Amino acid sequence: NxxxxxxxxxxxxxxxxxxxxxxxxxxxxxxxxxxxxxxxxxxxxxxxxxxxxxxxxxxxxRLADAFRPHTALYVGGMGSRKQNFYNQLAQRMGYEREAAEIQDKYLSGDKEGAAAAVPQDLIDQxxxxxxxxxxxxxxxxxxxxxxxxxxxxxxxxxxxxxxxxxxxxxxxxxxxxxx
Structure with missing residues (x-):
């Protein structure tokens, strides 16, 4: 921590x-x-x-699109639904709804959908x-x-x-x- x-x-x-x-x-x-x-x-x-x-x-x-799968992996798939540091980080940055959507899609196996749900602003920041x-x-x-x-x-x-x-x-x- x-x-x-x-x-x-x-x-x-x-x-x-x-x-x-x-x-x-x-x-x-x-x-x-x-x-x-x-x-x-x-x-x-x-x-x-x-x-x-x-x-x-x-x-x-377009440049940001290259980072969508990587960001989706971390925000959506690194850890359990309750213990994902990167999901919690995205939430603390103001992306509560988006982080939940990315995680839901990623954990259900929809990795492409999770990547598509990553906000442009999150990648840009x-x-x-x-x-x-x-x-x-x-x-x-x-x-x-x-x-x-x-x-x-x-x-x-x-x-x-x-x-x-x-x-x-x-x-x-x-x-x-x-x-």
Missing amino acids: LEQTGEIADGALLIFPSAEHLEETSIRYLRAGREKAGKTLDGFDVCPTVPLVVGDDKDVA TTLLGSVDRIADRMRAYAEAGVTTLTLSPGDLPLEERIASLRAGSEALERAGLA
């Missing part, structure tokens, strides 16, 4: 982070754990892994999609939300495309003024 992580660790590896919701979904629990241990978040590494796909800003919806400038803006938002280290995951692309994506991610980091 995140509070215990804050209490005993020197950092946290996060998945499906949303800059817009990081405080209420993660940071507040990490901070509570740090306070329990008599510490602050100073020097504590908040390190989410964020999928990265570089492309035209006009294609963000938890990935870095689009142009280098758009990605730089999102990186700034993550930094402002409390992220100290951002791990970029270029996904299941051919090697040359992954390398190009990581180079673009590096460029975005520089444009964001965070390098």
Whole structure:
């Protein structure tokens, strides 16, 4: 649990982070754990892994489609109906109804339906999609939300495309003024 992580660790590896919701979904629990241990978040590494796909800003919806099955697996199928951390995370981000629908479909075997039920906004909030400038803006938002280290995951692309994506991610980091 995140509070215990804050209490005993020197950092946290996060998945499906949303800059817009990081405080209420993660940071507040990490901070509570740090306070329990008599510490602050100073020097504590908040390190989410964020999928990265570089492309035209006009294609963000299409780029997001590649993440629907992955997101559906986590929100719908990782754990039981009562014990799914990622489903609960999506709910804390304001997607209560959608998370329930994704889980219902996934657990009933309708994985395609579950993927189709993943909201575009959820994917957009938890990935870095689009142009280098758009990605730089999102990186700034993550930094402002409390992220100290951002791990970029270029996904299941051919090697040359992954390398190009990581180079673009590096460029975005520089444009964001965070390098």
